Amino acid sequence: MQVRIGVQYVARELVVDTPQSAAEVERALAEALAEENGVLVLADRKGGKIVVPARRLGYLEFGEDEDRRVGFGGTI
Secondary structure, three states: OEEEEEEOOOOOOOOEEEOHHHHHHHHHHHHHOOOOOOOEEEEEEOOOEEEEEHHHHHEEEEEOOOOOOOOOOOOO
């Protein structure tokens, strides 16, 4: 699943391709927001981690996995 993260005072959004489901990401967000200085931690598909202070989050946008197309896929 693809998650787009908007962070306050940052011009660009973060895009994370994560194996976690939307429910798991929402649960992690709720737990991070419940703590005074909580951080949202998301794992990406390549084994890395994204860590964002929960209080600085602007938004989270969930998207479906996209199949990558290779070549010329035009229809006649």
